[in-house]
Amino acid sequence: MKIPYTSEIREDTGLYNAKIGMWLFLASEVMLFGGLFSAYVFLRIGAREGEWPHGLLNIPIGAFNTLVLITSSLTVALSWTTLKAGDFQRYRRLQIVTLVCAALFLGIKSWEYYDKFSHYEIWLNKPLTAKEYPQLAGHSTEADLPITSVVGHIEGVGPFETLASLQEAGMSTVKIHPDAFHYRLTALQQAERRKVEKATGVRAVHAETDEHANVSIDVSHIARMSAFVPKHGTFFATYFTLTGLHALHVVGGALAFAFILWPGARMWRDDPKRYTNSVECVGLFWHFVDLVWIFLFPILYLL
Amino acid sequence: MTASHELGFVRKYIFSVDHKVIGIQYLLTSLTFLLIGLTLMLMMRWQIANPGQPVPVVGGLLESALGEPAGEGKISADLYNSFGAMHGTIMIFLGVVPLVFGAFGNYLVPLQVGAGDMAFPKMNMLSYWLYVPGGLIMLVSFFVPGGAAQAGWTSYPPLATIIPTDGQTYWLVAMLFIITSSLLGSINIITTVIQLRVPGLTWMRLPFFVWTEFVTAFLLLLAFPPLEAGCILQLMDRLAGTSFFMPHGLVVSGQPATGLSGGGSPLLWQHLFWFLGHPEVYVLVLAPMGIVTEVIANNTRKPIWGYRYLVGSVLAIGFLSMVVWAHHMFVTGMGAGIATFFQTTTTIISIPSVVIMTCLMLSLWGGSIRFTVPMLFALAFLSAFGIGGLTGLPMALPMSDVALHDSYYIIGHFHYLVAPGTIFAVFAGIYYWFPKATGRHMNQKLGHVHFWGSLVCMNLIFFPMLIQGLAGMERRMSDGGYNYSAAHPSNEGVVGALSGTVMQLNGVIGWAVLALGAFQLPFIYNFFSSAFAGRRVESDNPWQATTLEWQTPTPPPHGNFVQEMFVYREPYAYSLSHSTQPLTSTRKSNGSNGKILDFETQNQPVAMANGNPAKQEAPV
Numbered sequence: 035m036k037i038p039y040t041s042e043i044r045e046d047t048g049l050y051n052a053k054i055g056m057w058l059f060l061a062s063e064v065m066l067f068g069g070l071f072s073a074y075v076f077l078r079i080g081a082r083e084g085e086w087p088h089g090l091l092n093i094p095i096g097a098f099n100t101l102v103l104i105t106s107s108l109t110v111a112l113s114w115t116t117l118k119a120g121d122f123q124r125y126r127r128l129q130i131v132t133l134v135c136a137a138l139f140l141g142i143k144s145w146e147y148y149d150k151f152s153h154y155e156i157w158l159n160k161p162l163t164a165k166e167y168p169q170l171a172g173h174s175t176e177a178d179l180p181i182t183s184v185v186g187h188i189e190g191v192g193p194f195e196t197l198a199s200l201q202e203a204g205m206s207t208v209k210i211h212p213d214a215f216h217y218r219l220t221a222l223q224q225a226e227r228r229k230v231e232k233a234t235g236v237r238a239v240h241a242e243t244d245e246h247a248n249v250s251i252d253v254s255h256i257a258r259m260s261a262f263v264p265k266h267g268t269f270f271a272t273y274f275t276l277t278g279l280h281a282l283h284v285v286g287g288a289l290a291f292a293f294i295l296w297p298g299a300r301m302w303r304d305d306p307k308r309y310t311n312s313v314e315c316v317g318l319f320w321h322f323v324d325l326v327w328i329f330l331f332p333i334l335y336l337l
Numbered sequence: 338m339t340a341s342h343e344l345g346f347v348r349k350y351i352f353s354v355d356h357k358v359i360g361i362q363y364l365l366t367s368l369t370f371l372l373i374g375l376t377l378m379l380m381m382r383w384q385i386a387n388p389g390q391p392v393p394v395v396g397g398l399l400e401s402a403l404g405e406p407a408g409e410g411k412i413s414a415d416l417y418n419s420f421g422a423m424h425g426t427i428m429i430f431l432g433v434v435p436l437v438f439g440a441f442g443n444y445l446v447p448l449q450v451g452a453g454d455m456a457f458p459k460m461n462m463l464s465y466w467l468y469v470p471g472g473l474i475m476l477v478s479f480f481v482p483g484g485a486a487q488a489g490w491t492s493y494p495p496l497a498t499i500i501p502t503d504g505q506t507y508w509l510v511a512m513l514f515i516i517t518s519s520l521l522g523s524i525n526i527i528t529t530v531i532q533l534r535v536p537g538l539t540w541m542r543l544p545f546f547v548w549t550e551f552v553t554a555f556l557l558l559l560a561f562p563p564l565e566a567g568c569i570l571q572l573m574d575r576l577a578g579t580s581f582f583m584p585h586g587l588v589v590s591g592q593p594a595t596g597l598s599g600g601g602s603p604l605l606w607q608h609l610f611w612f613l614g615h616p617e618v619y620v621l622v623l624a625p626m627g628i629v630t631e632v633i634a635n636n637t638r639k640p641i642w643g644y645r646y647l648v649g650s651v652l653a654i655g656f657l658s659m660v661v662w663a664h665h666m667f668v669t670g671m672g673a674g675i676a677t678f679f680q681t682t683t684t685i686i687s688i689p690s691v692v693i694m695t696c697l698m699l700s701l702w703g704g705s706i707r708f709t710v711p712m713l714f715a716l717a718f719l720s721a722f723g724i725g726g727l728t729g730l731p732m733a734l735p736m737s738d739v740a741l742h743d744s745y746y747i748i749g750h751f752h753y754l755v756a757p758g759t760i761f762a763v764f765a766g767i768y769y770w771f772p773k774a775t776g777r778h779m780n781q782k783l784g785h786v787h788f789w790g791s792l793v794c795m796n797l798i799f800f801p802m803l804i805q806g807l808a809g810m811e812r813r814m815s816d817g818g819y820n821y822s823a824a825h826p827s828n829e830g831v832v833g834a835l836s837g838t839v840m841q842l843n844g845v846i847g848w849a850v851l852a853l854g855a856f857q858l859p860f861i862y863n864f865f866s867s868a869f870a871g872r873r874v875e876s877d878n879p880w881q882a883t884t885l886e887w888q889t890p891t892p893p894p895h896g897n898f899v900q901e902m903f904v905y906r907e908p909y910a911y912s913l914s915h916s917t918q919p920l921t922s923t924r925k926s927n928g929s930n931g932k933i934l935d936f937e938t939q940n941q942p943v944a945m946a947n948g949n950p951a952k953q954e955a956p957v
Contacts, residue, residue, distance in 0.1 A: 035355075035453055035454055035458075035895055035896045036453070037453065037454060037455075037456060037458070037533070038532075038533065039456075039532050039533070044532055047531055047532060049531075049532070050532075051456045051457065051528050051532050051533075052457075054456075054527070054528045054531055054532060055456065055457060055460075055524050055525075055528050058523070058524045058527055058528065058558060059520075059524055061558060061559060062520055062523075062524075062558045062559065062561070062562050063562070065558075065559050065560070065561075065562035065563055066562035066563070066565055066566055067566075068562075068563070069562060069563030069564075069565070069566030069567065069609055069612070070566045070569075070570075072563075072608075072609075073566065073570060073581065073605055073609070076602060076604075076605050076608070077581070077600070077601065077602060077605065080600075080602050081600060082585070082600070085600060260598075263577075264573060264577045264578070264579045265577060265578040265579055265580075265598060266598060267580070267598040267600055268579075268580060268581065268598065268600040268601055271573060271577075271579035271580065271581055271598075271601075272581075274577075275569065275570065275573055275579075275581075279569065
């Protein structure tokens with residue numbers, strides 16, 4: 035039983051079957067990510083004032099990762115054209131670069147994830163003020179406004195800890211290194227704070243530069259505590275779900291390329307046209323995954 | 338084109354890549370699910386008609402299988418909720434959609450476009466083998482702690498998330514399987530229609546059934562992913578403790594919900610769900626319209642009236658069905674502006690639906706109708722769809738919808754579309770194409786028993802629901818409304834309490850459901866006995882039909898067609914009273930027995946004035 039147009043092109047449509055199939059699949063993927071992006075818009079519009087975090091993600095790292103992914107898209111496109119020209123060795127070298135880029139992207143993403151998992155927010159029973167603790171200056175706009183939650187790394191506490199697990203471990207106080215800026219300050223407020231710092235010369239002490247700048251908090255004063263995990267709030271829930279699903283797509287695409295590159299390479303000898311087509315189809319998918327990231331980066335990191 | 342070597346049993350019937358075998362696999366599996374869905378409803382109707390009474394016959398079995406929720410063989414409120422949620426889920430996602438799309442689409446679309454198989458046969462197999470585990474996970478969820486999902490087939494959070502049962506997680510995972518399965522199926526159908534049409538089969542020569550499957554495939558392709566997104570988010574809510582759908586200040590059973598960040602929106606789920614949910618309604622009904630069209634054209638022996646209107650309408654429905662979803666959400670208190678938009682689009686979408694109905698009605702006009710069993714079912718479809726459609730109009734307008742939405746009226750309304758509508762069309766299709774698939778006819782007498790019995794029962798079930806709903810009976814009540822009835826001691830003299838007449842209808846419906854189940858037995862017997870011992874077909878084209886699926890050997894072998902196919906004309910060339918063409922050998926093979934025929938098959942060369950068939954250049 036032979037199916038027509040598996041690799042040759044049907045004249046009136048100008049396509050072979052797999053290419054239509056891939057475009058249709060991508061259409062459904064657009065609707066999948068479209069649904070998730072809509073969820074992002076819906077939740078963000080509905081968020082209470084000051085609740086949507088700003089500036090929690092590492093923009094230079096995110097930008098670098100964007101570059102890595104774009105590079106991989108370039109090598110995919112180049113590898114396909116070299117394959118069309120019949121240069122299998124050059125195609126293979128280019129695709130190895132693609133796979134290295136994919137691994138680099140996922141590695142950087144995992145590092146970012148880990149960094150978030152060991153970053154905490156502590157909601158307090160007993161509010162503090164920046165007047166008492168100058169190192170919390172980045173947490174409020176006025177020195178005597180009450181600060182109800184502190185964000186930062188906790189000394190000696192790894193990822194995924196919860197209030198219950200700290201109590202179980204018998205900790206009575208935690209030492210938190212506060213971040214220079216609290217996410218509840220809008221980007222505008224953060225800029226204003228920087229201006230004040232510059233004008234007065236008084237800086238919020240940066241945690242990394244002064245180890246005495248941490249804030250000691252009694253565990254009994256903690257109302258709630260959460261690492262930056264999906265459960266933390268709708269922003270991180272959205273961030274992890276969207277980037278996680280995107281990362282799964284990167285893994286899927288990389289596996290498909292690797293399969294075509296090594297175990298599937300026999301087809302290059304038997305049916306080079308079909309082999310080239312399969313690279314083209316997975317390439318379409320790869321470019322789509324790249325495109326999703328191009329949308330994810332600004333909406334999560336920049337806006 | 339036939340397979341040159343014999344395949345083993347497993348490759349031939351279990352993990353087959355042949356679209357016809359996969360179609361029949363889909364058919365048998367989804368019919369089984371329909372039966373399961375009916376059984377659940379039978380038990381629910383018992384509970385509604387006799388609240389708190391142990392279920393007769395199967396009560397003990399129920400208790401031993403499901404434990405506490407079915408204590409003493411009674412259906413508890415929780416179990417009633419589970420059955421209700423699973424009845425909807427099973428009927429729609431595991432029953433009707435795989436039936437009209439997986440079974441009929443798979444079996445017929447490649448045949449009707451003259452293809453040897455689907456464009457991606459292995460993916461086709463994978464599609465079926467994702468549907469099966471999806472269905473099994475759904476069924477297994479009955480037996481997990483807490484029982485199956487209880488929040489309705491729509492699974493609205495926060496309710497769905499706070500009910501303490503793992504069944505909801507199973508529901509979500511099963512849905513991911515089903516969605517992936519239908520995704521692969523829809524890619525396959527669209528690619529097959531676009532790429533594998535035989536030469537000469539232009540878009541306007543496609544049988545209408547192919548058009549409906551084509552549009553259905555697009556709906557599944559584009560509307561299911563947002564629900565997939567919703568399922569992923571709800572899974573995150575359940576497993577990772579996020580709050581996508583959990584709002585601030587959520588109070589559960591009088592206690593503030595703890596351990597939640599809040600900040601989510603229950604409405605978000607409803608939007609994601611109904612973005613699928615409404616196109617899904619058309620998934621349920623478009624392909625049946627296609628089936629009915631084929632059956633009507635064949636049995637009235639006339640070309641379908643307004644083929645182009647039909648095609649235009651089905652495309653219009655496809656587009657419009659994507660912008661009407663929020664009419665399912667009028668009762669959420671949406672703003673008047675948005676409600677007006679969705680009310681307008683909803684009333685607009687009724688126009689193409691009515692155009693289709695009108696075309697089919699007009700097609701009957703002046704025909705010499707053969708009242709075969711498939712035709713009876715097709716005619717019943719028309720009237721049932723008419724009732725279902727007209728009762729839907731008040732739901733399009735927020736003013737009347739708010740009053741009717743949570744009543745039995747809406748249940749009556751959409752069941753008229755899906756039960757005596759879609760399912761009758763499916764029966765029409767089964768009786769119609771059975772001779773092609775098996776080489777044997779189904780028994781006419783049993784077919785009549787099945788049809789008339791089902792027709793009466795369906796109306797006895799669903800028409801009273803319209804009455805109950807208008808009388809104010811709410812849906813989803815596990816006591817069948819007893820607490821709101823005039824018979825309830827505390828309601829003495831209450832104005833608007835459900836009257837005895839309205840309550841008595843519960844009993845009528847209950848018995849009618851039982852009878853409906855009983856009237857399916859002749860069908861089941863007929864189906865299997867005819868498959869092995871029915872009257873053999875006398876030719877490859879026993880109904881004297883025009884479309885390509887009848888131009889294959891019977892049953893079609895792997896690869897379908899034995900000769901080169903070429904299409905010369907529109908799909909419904911019936912009522913040709915002045916055939917100028919001499920009888921050729923190909924015409925005799927069409928079941929003509931040498932008689933002058935009143936029809937021309939699509940692959941029959943166009944007759945020229947001098948009597949020689951012209952080899953016509955096919956427009957592509």
